[in-house]
Amino acid sequence: xxxxxxxxxxxxxxxxxxxxxxxxxxxxxxxxxxxxxxxxxxxxxxxxxxxxxxxxxxxxxxxxxxxxxxxxxxxxxxxxxxxxxxxxxxxxxxxxxxxxxxxxxxxxxxxxxxxxxxxxxxxxxxxxxxxxxxxxxxxxxxxxxxxxxxxxxxxxxxxxxxxxxxxxxxxxxxxxxxxxxxxxxxxxxxxxxxxxxxxxxxxxxxxxxxxxxxxxxxxxxxxxxxxxxxxxxxxxxxxxxxxxxxxxxxxxxxxxxxxxxxxxxxxxxxxxxxxxxxxxxxxxxxxxxxxxxxxxxxxxxxxxxxxxxxxxxxxxxxxxxxxxxxxxxxxxxxxxxxxxxxxxxxxxxxxxxxxxxxxxxxxxxxxxxxxxxxxxxxxxxxxxxxxxxxxxxxxxxxxxxxxxxxxxxxxxxxxxxxxxxxxxxxxxxxxxxxxxxxxxxxxxxxxxxxxxxxxxxxxxxxxxxxxxxxxxxxxxxxxxxxxxxxxxxxxxxxxxxxxxxxxxxxxxxxxxxxxxxxxxxxxxxxxxxxxxxxxxxxxxxxxx
Amino acid sequence: xxxxxxxxxxxxxxxxxxxxxxxxxxxxxxxxxxxxxxxxxxxxxxxxxxxxxxxxxxxxxxxxxxxxxxxxxxxxxxxxxxxxxxxxxxxxxxxxxxxxxxxxxxxxxxxxxxxxxxxxxxxxxxxxxxxxxxxxxxxxxxxxxxxxxxxxxxxxxxxxxxxxxxxxxxxxxxxxxxxxx
Numbered sequence: 001x002x003x004x005x006x007x008x009x010x011x012x013x014x015x016x017x018x019x020x021x022x023x024x025x026x027x028x029x030x031x032x033x034x035x036x037x038x039x040x041x042x043x044x045x046x047x048x049x050x051x052x053x054x055x056x057x058x059x060x061x062x063x064x065x066x067x068x069x070x071x072x073x074x075x076x077x078x079x080x081x082x083x084x085x086x087x088x089x090x091x092x093x094x095x096x097x098x099x100x101x102x103x104x105x106x107x108x109x110x111x112x113x114x115x116x117x118x119x120x121x122x123x124x125x126x127x128x129x130x131x132x133x134x135x136x137x138x139x140x141x142x143x144x145x146x147x148x149x150x151x152x153x154x155x156x157x158x159x160x161x162x163x164x165x166x167x168x169x170x171x172x173x174x175x176x177x178x179x180x181x182x183x184x185x186x187x188x189x190x191x192x193x194x195x196x197x198x199x200x201x202x203x204x205x206x207x208x209x210x211x212x213x214x215x216x217x218x219x220x221x222x223x224x225x226x227x228x229x230x231x232x233x234x235x236x237x238x239x240x241x242x243x244x245x246x247x248x249x250x251x252x253x254x255x256x257x258x259x260x261x262x263x264x265x266x267x268x269x270x271x272x273x274x275x276x277x278x279x280x281x282x283x284x285x286x287x288x289x290x291x292x293x294x295x296x297x298x299x300x301x302x303x304x305x306x307x308x309x310x311x312x313x314x315x316x317x318x319x320x321x322x323x324x325x326x327x328x329x330x331x332x333x334x335x336x337x338x339x340x341x342x343x344x345x346x347x348x349x350x351x352x353x354x355x356x357x358x359x360x361x362x363x364x365x366x367x368x369x370x371x372x373x374x375x376x377x378x379x380x381x382x383x384x385x386x387x388x389x390x391x392x393x394x395x396x397x398x399x400x401x402x403x404x405x406x407x408x409x410x411x412x413x414x415x416x417x418x419x420x421x422x423x424x425x426x427x428x429x430x431x432x433x434x435x436x437x438x439x440x441x442x443x444x445x446x447x448x449x450x451x452x453x454x455x456x457x458x459x460x461x462x463x464x465x466x467x468x469x470x471x472x473x474x475x476x477x478x479x480x481x482x483x484x485x486x487x488x489x490x491x492x493x494x495x496x497x498x499x500x501x502x503x504x505x506x507x508x509x510x511x512x513x514x515x516x517x518x519x520x521x522x523x524x525x526x527x528x529x530x531x532x533x534x535x536x537x538x539x540x541x542x543x544x
Numbered sequence: 545x546x547x548x549x550x551x552x553x554x555x556x557x558x559x560x561x562x563x564x565x566x567x568x569x570x571x572x573x574x575x576x577x578x579x580x581x582x583x584x585x586x587x588x589x590x591x592x593x594x595x596x597x598x599x600x601x602x603x604x605x606x607x608x609x610x611x612x613x614x615x616x617x618x619x620x621x622x623x624x625x626x627x628x629x630x631x632x633x634x635x636x637x638x639x640x641x642x643x644x645x646x647x648x649x650x651x652x653x654x655x656x657x658x659x660x661x662x663x664x665x666x667x668x669x670x671x672x673x674x675x676x677x678x679x680x681x682x683x684x685x686x687x688x689x690x691x692x693x694x695x696x697x698x699x700x701x702x703x704x705x706x707x708x709x710x711x712x713x714x715x716x717x718x719x720x721x722x723x724x725x
Contacts, residue, residue, distance in 0.1 A: 040628065112577070113577045113581070113586065113587075118574070119586075119587065119588060119589065120588075120589065120627075121572075121627065121628070122572030122573055122574050122575065122577075122578060122589065122627075123573055123574065124573055124574040127574070273697055274697065441585045443583070443585050443586055444585050461691040461694045461695055462691075464687050464690060464691050465626045465627075465687060468626040468687065469623075469626045469627055472588050472589070472623065472626075473585070473588050476584070476585065476588035476592070477585050480584075480585070499694075503690050503693070503694055506686070506690050506693070507622075507626075507683075507686055507687065507690060508622070
């Protein structure tokens, strides 16, 4: 089989480089060291966060210390190389997929130009094939005969501090969005390679604070923000007051109520930060409109699972929390809000990590009688599936004119689209709640959707430039529909999207706002007994 | 023989643009893809820069109002303002047009434009470069404003103040954002 050399893929033909524009003469990718400078890396984990996590059962986060990526000396443990190689060996034995991904790539290049980081930076190490090669080269050296004998000729290389630094740079320039995997003829899941790189880095205490602080908070209080049960309840009560002021609908949600039929879990960002707040108001209104017997939990108060971006053990533990709470409360099934990666964990990993959730019932809508067969094992239904089913059975009354201020387009959030196939339901809902909405171009939506550029805990402000360039492919497609169709709202079904696309739009398309699909549902809902003010901006209207 | 600059540039437009765009895209390490793909959604950097520079060249020839140049300039500079360039590297492609034009006109059997006309054209390019610098600065300011906005918009306040166990100073809690040692 003809195997293309990776360096050939990566090398561009540069003739007559300009001194002024900063052209960089090409060298073999292995010979280009990474340079850390403000703006191109996320801050390392605070030692106290790491120490706390390392003290917790079922997970391991050793080698906590103060260190700075810009320093030459990362204060690695003395036997760091041994730790990494042993860690890789352990994972090759444990995860058959990793072994296959290490061996089966033929460097066809199909993934090379599909990554939003590559498209925004032009950095060849952001080609998924080359990002994977950062690990594969070490794998070859240590675990294959050809690599051991032929070394660099076989694409192998020694594990050095420079390689480790390269891993840290590029494992955190991947949002595990899996767009590249859609195009890989072998189905290599590059996200899982990034996950392994991050796990290996954690073995030597190299991680980022924006991932591990939310993880520590989730482990301790149940949500990313470290909100206490009182604060969590207080915020939702506050939203209910707002809803009453806007619509005249009085809502008294329950918390930690044993015996409720449904446990509702959503990202905590929906409870505390704009624009997710308005999405949360949409949920509250919808449940009130249909009289759903549900409860919130102040312990499973986070749908997001930054464990997915950290280590498989951490992911398992945080995911298990949701099911433990469902068991404790004795609910029949779980309804999940508009989250991105929560759904990837539920659909791709939950069953083998914590499932099957036999103590719950197969989800059945108490309003329509629909049995959600797709959730037979995980017992967890997506709010868009649930809402679309209500609309299909004509169980809610919707007035599209209440969204007349909105000209929407829909961003397929990476994980719901690519990891669970949630493509039609949000669109079906949009068809029924807004007068007109338009699709972005074909190669930027559905399975081919472009990431917001800030997923996998990269939504931190110190890498704002990196986020803006990696989000360019998404923003560029939004700009097209904004120019052509006067789109002013980017709807999505992910909390990280709601937060990060807002900033992305402020930079690239300042006239476009971001909302959750459930916010548009809440805007359009007609509820018996309502005393609705003239809400010219829906639930965002300021009423005094 | 001296001839009108506009006509000369017009007749060499293809060559000039080709060299100008090529040199600009050469500032990316893996420039091959940016140069080759014409799909505006699959290749936003390459296509926007190509479109922006092409439009700017036409507007320069027409001696257009600077206001008209803002949109195509934005197509180029807004992208380069968030990439790993120094400020001078980010706006350099505009100034490079002067060099590109001399390269193209100096080759082949081109008729030589008058020095005065070329000087005037250079001034227009310089003005465009200054405009690019303004735009670059605006983009950078917006970046920092957005950083501040994100910090102010909730998370920081909640993580650093609303946690009772952090206030109690318990190191084992690992509570967010609070140095307890």
